[in-house]
Amino acid sequence: MQEWSPKEHPATRTQDTDVDDRGELIGYGSQEGTRLAALCVERLRADNATYRSLDPSTLLPAIVTLDDIVIGALSANRDFSASELAEIETHGRQRAGMGVPIDDLLHGWRVCAQTFVEEIARYGHAQAVAEPVLLQLVMDLHTTCNAAMVVSAQGHRDAELENVGSEYERRSEFVRGVLHSTLGIGDIRLRAQMYGFELGRRFHAIRARVCSSGESVTELEGRLGLAGGGRSGLVSVIDGDLAGFVDTPPDRLDDGYVGLGPAVPFDDLAHSFRRATRALTTAVAFGMPGIHDMASLGVLPAVMSDQEVGEELALRYLAPLAALSDDVADNLLTTVKYYLAHGQRIEPAARELLIHPNTLRYRIRRYQELTGCDLREAGTALEVWWAVQVTRIDGPGPSRTRS
Numbered sequence: 023m024q025e026w027s028p029k030e031h032p033a034t035r036t037q038d039t040d041v042d043d044r045g046e047l048i049g050y051g052s053q054e055g056t057r058l059a060a061l062c063v064e065r066l067r068a069d070n071a072t073y074r075s076l077d078p079s080t081l082l083p084a085i086v087t088l089d090d091i092v093i094g095a096l097s098a099n100r101d102f103s104a105s106e107l108a109e110i111e112t113h114g115r116q117r118a119g120m121g122v123p124i125d126d127l128l129h130g131w132r133v134c135a136q137t138f139v140e141e142i143a144r145y146g147h148a149q150a151v152a153e154p155v156l157l158q159l160v161m162d163l164h165t166t167c168n169a170a171m172v173v174s175a176q177g178h179r180d181a182e183l184e185n186v187g188s189e190y191e192r193r194s195e196f197v198r199g200v201l202h203s204t205l206g207i208g209d210i211r212l213r214a215q216m217y218g219f220e221l222g223r224r225f226h227a228i229r230a231r232v233c234s235s236g237e238s239v240t241e242l243e244g245r246l247g248l249a250g251g252g253r254s255g256l257v258s259v260i261d262g263d264l265a266g267f268v269d270t271p272p273d274r275l276d277d278g279y280v281g282l283g284p285a286v287p288f289d290d291l292a293h294s295f296r297r298a299t300r301a302l303t304t305a306v307a308f309g310m311p312g313i314h315d316m317a318s319l320g321v322l323p324a325v326m327s328d329q330e331v332g333e334e335l336a337l338r339y340l341a342p343l344a345a346l347s348d349d350v351a352d353n354l355l356t357t358v359k360y361y362l363a364h365g366q367r368i369e370p371a372a373r374e375l376l377i378h379p380n381t382l383r384y385r386i387r388r389y390q391e392l393t394g395c396d397l398r399e400a401g402t403a404l405e406v407w408w409a410v411q412v413t414r415i416d417g418p419g420p421s422r423t424r425s
Contacts, residue, residue, distance in 0.1 A: 043146075043155040045097075050145050051138060052093045058141055059085040062134040069133075072126045080120070084113050085134060092166050096159070102169070110170050114177030118185070124178050128171060135167040193217075194258035197266050201227060203292035214288055217256065225255060225267040227283035227294035229302045233311055234277065239264050246272045246280070263302070267291050272313060279305045280313040300327075307415050325411045335409040342392045355410065357385040358397070362407050366397060 051058070063081045066073040073081065091106045102110065117127045139160050146156040196213050199205035205213075211221055219225075232242050243264055248257050257266030271282050281302025283294030297316050304323045305314045316323060325332060343351040357375065361382065364371040372379040386397060395402045 043151045047142050047146050048097045055089040059089050062137045065133050110173045111177035114174035115181040118178045118181035127178050131171040197256050197258040200291050201295040221288050224285040225269050226271045226285050227267050227291050227298040229298045230264040230280040275313050282315040332412040335405050336412050339393050339406045339409040354385050354389045358389050359410050
């Protein structure tokens with residue numbers, strides 16, 4: 023490269039105006055731009071592992087371009103143009119794409135700014151440039167570089183957010199494909215390996231829903247410990263619920279609903295998810311917060327899904343109470359519910375209801391007379407229990423009673 027030559031040797035130079043001095047310093051920076059940019063690359067690679075891992079030829083062109091932009095703005099004493107701002111933002115995006123963290127990006131700007139300052143100051147002193155002119159230019163150079171740094175950092179952040187968003191979409195697509203069985207087995211196995219899952223391991227499908235309207239799915243994910251840590255798996259949002267698969271299910275949730283599927287091989291997670299969904303739907307319908315699988319819910323999923331049976335049983339065992347007053351019907355049905363819950367044992371049911379055992383006997387006898395049933399028969403007791411559960415889903419039935 024052709025060396026920059028001053029217009030006058032320091033010994034013979036006359037007193038120039040401030041404008042001439044500033045112009046000469048900027049001209050030097052412009053003329054020596056490529057050499058200074060190469061020096062920046064050398065210094066960056068010397069003290070930063072990220073830049074050291076990159077090919078110097080991929081770093082130099084952008085620094086040369088940014089040097090021209092900064093020098094051009096300084097020379098005309100103006101702000102960056104729209105096209106220059108776009109170029110600076112692109113630089114930040116490119117560095118993000120190369121895997122340069124934002125801290126290293128900012129470090130690179132500071133190293134380059136300091137390199138230019140040192141070289142211009144050295145030249146200015148050699149040319150006997152007035153200190154106030156040199157100081158002002160150094161300050162302006164830092165100000166201009168700082169402004170460019172902000173725009174470059176914004177480009178880097180935008181690129182990172184876009185990458186995160188793209189990765190989130192890819193992960194969500196994979197989760198939905200696995201749980202809904204819309205991906206082929208070969209595709210599932212390939213992508214599972216890409217995410218680092220061992221195909222020989224077993225996973226639980228999971229589906230969770232918030233209890234409180236003020237809580238977000240993200241907060242629920244954190245409370246369940248699914249946002250990272252010791253559990254291996256992936257979750258996404260499906261129809262407003264948190265859904266996915268984990269190798270180790272959460273063990274507790276005080277506020278919220280979770281349906282848990284059985285542990286299955288990766289290829290069978292769609293089946294596990296159907297069971298998790300059914301468990302969640304049942305728990306929500308019966309107002310049972312916590313973590314539930316099908317086994318823990320007993321017959322309730324069947325009560326939930328077979329509405330026709332429920333309607334017939336309600337007609338048979340609840341409709342006869344409709345002729346009674348609300349209070350009387352409530353007392354009878356509540357007594358029957360506790361009586362069945364305690365295995366048709368009088369004493370414990372009466373204690374929980376805080377009534378005399380004879381009062382409980384009277385109410386049970388009255389209910390049996392009205393409905394024509396015998397609660398001592400196991401099949402009848404199951405049918406009555408089923409009818410009572412229906413009131414928990416649909417609200418007051420023909421008897422206008424509370425559940």
